[in-house]
Every structure is written in C-alpha cells, then in structure tokens.
Amino acid sequence: MAPSWSTVTLGVLVPGDPPVQLQYLDSHPTPPSVPYTTLIAVHGTGFNSRTFPSLPRPFRLT
Structure with a gap:
C-alpha cells in the first residue's frame, strides 16, 4: 500500500488550551492480519521508527 497521512486527536492536554x-x-501501512495498536513516538531528531527498539505484537511503532 502507498504511504498515507493520518490524524490523531489527543484531546485537551492543558486546561484552557x-x-x-x-x-x-x-510510511509502511499494511493490511493487518491481526488487530494491533499503533504507538506514535514523538522525538526531537530526524530519524524514523528504527531509532526506537522493536516492540512485541500487537504493537506497531509509527
């Protein structure tokens, strides 16, 4: 599958904001063979998800 843009809403983190x-x-969307949870890791460098350690299933790091 082609890369796709997605949006996630975290809600209000600071009251009043x-x-x-x-x-x-x-960048690597694939049809899931089993349900999984996608984790979005925010970091301050220009690296990709390979910067972070592998996670056990059913987690996927984006």
Whole structure:
C-alpha cells in the first residue's frame, strides 16, 4: 500500500488550551492480519521508527 497521512486527536492536554491534534505519515501501512495498536513516538531528531527498539505484537511503532 502507498504511504498515507493520518490524524490523531489527543484531546485537551492543558486546561484552557485547544485539543491537540497530530498529523503523521504512515510510511509502511499494511493490511493487518491481526488487530494491533499503533504507538506514535514523538522525538526531537530526524530519524524514523528504527531509532526506537522493536516492540512485541500487537504493537506497531509509527
């Protein structure tokens, strides 16, 4: 599948502020063979998900 943009809404993190929304590019979307949870890791470098350790199933790091 082609890369796809997705948006996640985190809600209000600080009372009085607007809800936080993150937009991310899923560079390796694949149809799931089993249900999984996608974790979005925010970091301050220009690296990709390979920067972080592998996670056991049913987690997927974006």
